[in-house]
Amino acid sequence: MPIETLRWTDSELVIVDQTLLPNELREITLATEESVWEAIKSLRVRGAPAIGVCAALGVLVGARERCAVGGLSMRDAALAAADYLATSRPTAVNLFWALDRMRRVLGAASPDSGDADIFSLLEAEAVEILAEDKRLCRAIGEHGAPLIGEGDGVLTHCNAGGLATADYGTALAVMFRAHEKGRGFRAYADETRPLLQGARLTAWELQKAGIDVTLICDNMAAQVMKEGRIQLCLVGSDRIAANGDAANKIGTYGVALLAKAHGIPFYVAAPLSTIDPSLATGDEIPIEQRDAEEVTNGFGRRTAPVGIDVYNPAFDVTPASLIAGIVTEIGILRPPYVESICKSV
Amino acid sequence: MPIETLRWTDSELVIVDQTLLPNELREITLATEESVWEAIKSLRVRGAPAIGVCAALGVLVGARERCAVGGLSMRDAALAAADYLATSRPTAVNLFWALDRMRRVLGAASPDSGDADIFSLLEAEAVEILAEDKRLCRAIGEHGAPLIGEGDGVLTHCNAGGLATADYGTALAVMFRAHEKGRGFRAYADETRPLLQGARLTAWELQKAGIDVTLICDNMAAQVMKEGRIQLCLVGSDRIAANGDAANKIGTYGVALLAKAHGIPFYVAAPLSTIDPSLATGDEIPIEQRDAEEVTNGFGRRTAPVGIDVYNPAFDVTPASLIAGIVTEIGILRPPYVESICKSV
Numbered sequence: 001m002p003i004e005t006l007r008w009t010d011s012e013l014v015i016v017d018q019t020l021l022p023n024e025l026r027e028i029t030l031a032t033e034e035s036v037w038e039a040i041k042s043l044r045v046r047g048a049p050a051i052g053v054c055a056a057l058g059v060l061v062g063a064r065e066r067c068a069v070g071g072l073s074m075r076d077a078a079l080a081a082a083d084y085l086a087t088s089r090p091t092a093v094n095l096f097w098a099l100d101r102m103r104r105v106l107g108a109a110s111p112d113s114g115d116a117d118i119f120s121l122l123e124a125e126a127v128e129i130l131a132e133d134k135r136l137c138r139a140i141g142e143h144g145a146p147l148i149g150e151g152d153g154v155l156t157h158c159n160a161g162g163l164a165t166a167d168y169g170t171a172l173a174v175m176f177r178a179h180e181k182g183r184g185f186r187a188y189a190d191e192t193r194p195l196l197q198g199a200r201l202t203a204w205e206l207q208k209a210g211i212d213v214t215l216i217c218d219n220m221a222a223q224v225m226k227e228g229r230i231q232l233c234l235v236g237s238d239r240i241a242a243n244g245d246a247a248n249k250i251g252t253y254g255v256a257l258l259a260k261a262h263g264i265p266f267y268v269a270a271p272l273s274t275i276d277p278s279l280a281t282g283d284e285i286p287i288e289q290r291d292a293e294e295v296t297n298g299f300g301r302r303t304a305p306v307g308i309d310v311y312n313p314a315f316d317v318t319p320a321s322l323i324a325g326i327v328t329e330i331g332i333l334r335p336p337y338v339e340s341i342c343k344s345v
Numbered sequence: 346m347p348i349e350t351l352r353w354t355d356s357e358l359v360i361v362d363q364t365l366l367p368n369e370l371r372e373i374t375l376a377t378e379e380s381v382w383e384a385i386k387s388l389r390v391r392g393a394p395a396i397g398v399c400a401a402l403g404v405l406v407g408a409r410e411r412c413a414v415g416g417l418s419m420r421d422a423a424l425a426a427a428d429y430l431a432t433s434r435p436t437a438v439n440l441f442w443a444l445d446r447m448r449r450v451l452g453a454a455s456p457d458s459g460d461a462d463i464f465s466l467l468e469a470e471a472v473e474i475l476a477e478d479k480r481l482c483r484a485i486g487e488h489g490a491p492l493i494g495e496g497d498g499v500l501t502h503c504n505a506g507g508l509a510t511a512d513y514g515t516a517l518a519v520m521f522r523a524h525e526k527g528r529g530f531r532a533y534a535d536e537t538r539p540l541l542q543g544a545r546l547t548a549w550e551l552q553k554a555g556i557d558v559t560l561i562c563d564n565m566a567a568q569v570m571k572e573g574r575i576q577l578c579l580v581g582s583d584r585i586a587a588n589g590d591a592a593n594k595i596g597t598y599g600v601a602l603l604a605k606a607h608g609i610p611f612y613v614a615a616p617l618s619t620i621d622p623s624l625a626t627g628d629e630i631p632i633e634q635r636d637a638e639e640v641t642n643g644f645g646r647r648t649a650p651v652g653i654d655v656y657n658p659a660f661d662v663t664p665a666s667l668i669a670g671i672v673t674e675i676g677i678l679r680p681p682y683v684e685s686i687c688k689s690v
Binding site: 188192212216224250254309311312 | 367368502533535536537538539541544545548549552557558559560561562563564565566567568569571595596598599602603605606640641643644645646647648649650651652653654655656657658661
């Protein structure tokens with residue numbers, strides 16, 4: 001059974017604190033808007049689809065809080081909560097997409113709706129976003145599973161698993177589904193510095209699912225490819241431009257280049273909500289820069305000299321020309337993406 | 346002033362324990378042959394040239410010990426010590442090269458030499474290997490410095506600095522020399538998982554030398570290149586085959602492929618003793634496999650699930666076709682390497 005990454009139970013937002021994995025599987029309740037913001041910012045919850053779902057549920061937390069404490073109407077409280085949560089992380093478009101859906105609920109609600117009615121409408125929408133995400137992940141898995149051949153090695157980077165979504169993943173959904181169908185293959189998980197989502201989360205999810213998985217450091221990917229161990233690369237995405245350029249965790253672009261050099265197909269798996277048709281190319285995708293300490297001091301001890309300059313972009317953009325296909329809930333989009341994306345979103 | 350990575354003082358072998366850097370600069374005395382072997386194996390001393398020098402000096406430690414304790418002649422004791430130290434690490438050819446030089450001293454010594462005479466001959470040779478290494482590094486720096494242009498960004502991987510040699514480095518010697526000549530440039534240091542030689546050692550050495558240096562995670566190299574920040578890649582090597590294929594720290598091959606994709610010249614810097622003309626191609630270079638714990642447990646706490654499979658090759662081989670030149674103490678060797686190497690060694 002996949003992990004329930006986040007859930008809305010008895011009017012409470014509960015998430016798995018992913019910063020503690022794989023050593024501890026602990027759920028925490030996000031009781032305030034600020035704790036939701038902090039959980040997204042500090043990657044207690046991460047992965048583009050999961051961030052979207054968490055933000056939608058976070059609007060409920062924030063609206064209730066601002067309405068009770070700040071004396072705002074539920075409508076104004078929800079709008080303020082959405083604006084606040086939008087500042088947590090800049091790259092994953094699913095965050096803004098989910099918040100826009102919540103705003104649209106407010107726009108469509110009758111002007112004379114009471115606070116309780118407004119909250120009910122918001123709650124229904126957020127819960128639907130969560131349920132939808134689960135369905136989309138299953139569909140992505142179904143469409144992508146045939147990409148994995150018997151005996152293949154499949155390399156993934158970062159974590160696009162159940163932990164990055166409501167429960168089944170995007171890139172890992174493809175692996176989960178292929179495994180359920182009895183396909184025998186071996187996954188290779190890049191550890192994904194600096195925060196090691198591959199080592200901590202992907203390796204853990206695949207191991208739990210009974211899939212053969214081998215952990216490597218990011219800088220071993222080229223060698224593993226050269227040795228003929230990889231037949232497919234499969235990653236998630238945080239934002240895809242109208243031309244198919246795809247932002248994902250830093251290091252993904254390098255994997256795509258190495259895959260090309262070795263003649264290995266490179267696929268992105270993501271729901272259509274990850275596509276941002278307002279951006280013509282990936283050059284327009286904002287790239288989050290994160291603290292130097294993630295690199296110099298990430299794991300309980302200092303591993304670099306004091307005062308050293310650090311460059312720590314959290315994402316990079318893989319040009320569409322390196323992407324063989326984008327696995328979505330409606331099927332695999334193929335180049336030219338300008339056309340296949342335009343028809344789909 | 347560069348660090349004195351290792352020295353022979355008052356008949357004692359003293360090294361900087363590189364596993365403690367950058368948090369602590371501590372010298373340790375290697376008083377037994379076993380401690381020399383352990384220091385090489387556990388990377389207290391590392392870097393192909395430094396391993397060679399340490400092994401040569403280690404023969405002195407081992408010969409003295411085996412002669413005193415084991416009752417062997419100094420000649421037999423030295424041969425046994427050399428055989429033992431040769432088992433410490435398999436990839437860097439400088440280890441075997443230095444031990445062969447020590448063996449040749451024994452072969453050339455008069456059969457009726459006494460133990461003290463034999464030891465003196467061995468000591469003179471080991472001390473000469475150390476002194477030579479210092480001279481070679483300076484010459485490599487001199488020949489390579491013109492490769493760095495004003496305003497360039499120079500990417501390096503792992504540590505090919507003073508700490509990898511007797512005192513000035515190979516790839517970093519080129520940077521040190523360019524800096525001494527007043528060239529303004531910025532170095533980028535890959536952190537180099539799993540053991541973080543780039544973060545712990547290269548960043549520290551360059552910072553100490555007053556060179557602008559930015560630390561990045563290995564998986565950021567492609568992005569940094571894409572942003573136009575890199576004009577030159579410069580790395581060391583542990584063994585170079587007769588055709589120019591060069592083994593170096595895992596991740597180097599990937600950097601070379603990424604450099605090619607971005608049109609950036611990729612150079613190797615190494616003394617001629619790193620060339621192993623007995624190997625026709627890099628396919629014959631033995632690649633050391635290291636413990637999974639380096640990957641799963643490297644930062645003072647566990648960062649991967651218990652029981653996970655890990656692939657941890659310590660080196661990879663960059664094909665000669667990706668190497669623009671090999672900076673040696675006699676100048677820059679250029680393709681075709683089969684010819685330029687044949688003429689030089």
